Amino acid sequence: MSLRLNDTIPDLTVETDQGSISLHDWIGDNWAILFSHPKDFTPVCTTEFGAVAQLADEWEKRGTKVIGVSVDGVEDHKKWKDDIETVGGAKANFPIIADIDLVVSKAFDMLPADAYLPDGRTPADSQTVRSVFIIGPDKQLKLSMTYPMTVGRNFAEVLRALDGLQTSISRGVATPVNWNVGDDVVIPATVSDEDAKAKFGEFIKVLPYLRMTKLKD
Numbered sequence: 001m002s003l004r005l006n007d008t009i010p011d012l013t014v015e016t017d018q019g020s021i022s023l024h025d026w027i028g029d030n031w032a033i034l035f036s037h038p039k040d041f042t043p044v045c046t047t048e049f050g051a052v053a054q055l056a057d058e059w060e061k062r063g064t065k066v067i068g069v070s071v072d073g074v075e076d077h078k079k080w081k082d083d084i085e086t087v088g089g090a091k092a093n094f095p096i097i098a099d100i101d102l103v104v105s106k107a108f109d110m111l112p113a114d115a116y117l118p119d120g121r122t123p124a125d126s127q128t129v130r131s132v133f134i135i136g137p138d139k140q141l142k143l144s145m146t147y148p149m150t151v152g153r154n155f156a157e158v159l160r161a162l163d164g165l166q167t168s169i170s171r172g173v174a175t176p177v178n179w180n181v182g183d184d185v186v187i188p189a190t191v192s193d194e195d196a197k198a199k200f201g202e203f204i205k206v207l208p209y210l211r212m213t214k215l216k217d
Helices: 023-027 043-054 056-061 074-088 103-107 155-171 193-200
Strands: 013-016 019-022 031-037 064-070 096-098 131-135 141-146 204-207 210-213
Touching: 013 074, 019 023, 023 031, 023 064, 031 043, 031 155, 043 064, 043 074, 043 155, 056 064, 064 074, 074 096, 131 155, 141 155, 193 210
Parallel strands: 031 064, 064 096
Antiparallel strands: 013 019, 013 096, 031 131, 131 141, 204 210
C-alpha cells in the first residue's frame, strides 16, 4: 500500500522491547513520531537513537510520543539500547518495534510488498527503512522524511517541523522558510484581508498573496 500525507496510518499490533502494542491505542490523544532504521548495532542509527533519547523533555513538552522501528528482533533491541545510552548519555525510554517480518516497513511504504530479508543480510538489504513519520492525534500522517544510510538525521529539524505542524494546525496559519517558534507566520491565502485583520490584528502585505503576521499568545 502507499501511505500519503493525511492518510490514516494502519492500526498495526506490533512487538516491541516493551511488549505488544496497538499503534492507535499507543498514540492515544498525543502526537507521535515513528523513526525507522535498517538494522540494530549500526553506527549512524546508534547516534540518532542517542539524540532522540537526549530530547525526552522536548518530546514531552510537545505532547509527543516517539517510537523506533528496526528490522531486528526484541532481544537485539534490548542489547542495542545499552549502546544507544552509552552514545547518547541518556536513557532510551521509548519503545523500539521489532519489525522482523517487515509488516511496518511495508505498511509505511518503506519497502516493496515483495521485499524479504535474506540470510546473512546487511543494512543494504533494508536501507530505505531510514524514515521519519510525524503523526497527529487524529492518527493521520502529517509529515515524512527519508534519508540515505550515510546521512544522519537532524532531530533539531524534526522538532522544528513538529512545532510548525502543531502551530499551523492549532492557529490556522502557515509557516515560512526557516521558521522557528516566535517568528512571524503566513496568513493563508484563503483568508480575506478583512478576516485576517479580525483574527490576527495587524499584518504586513509583502505581496498580494504573501501576508505576514505575529501570533499573539
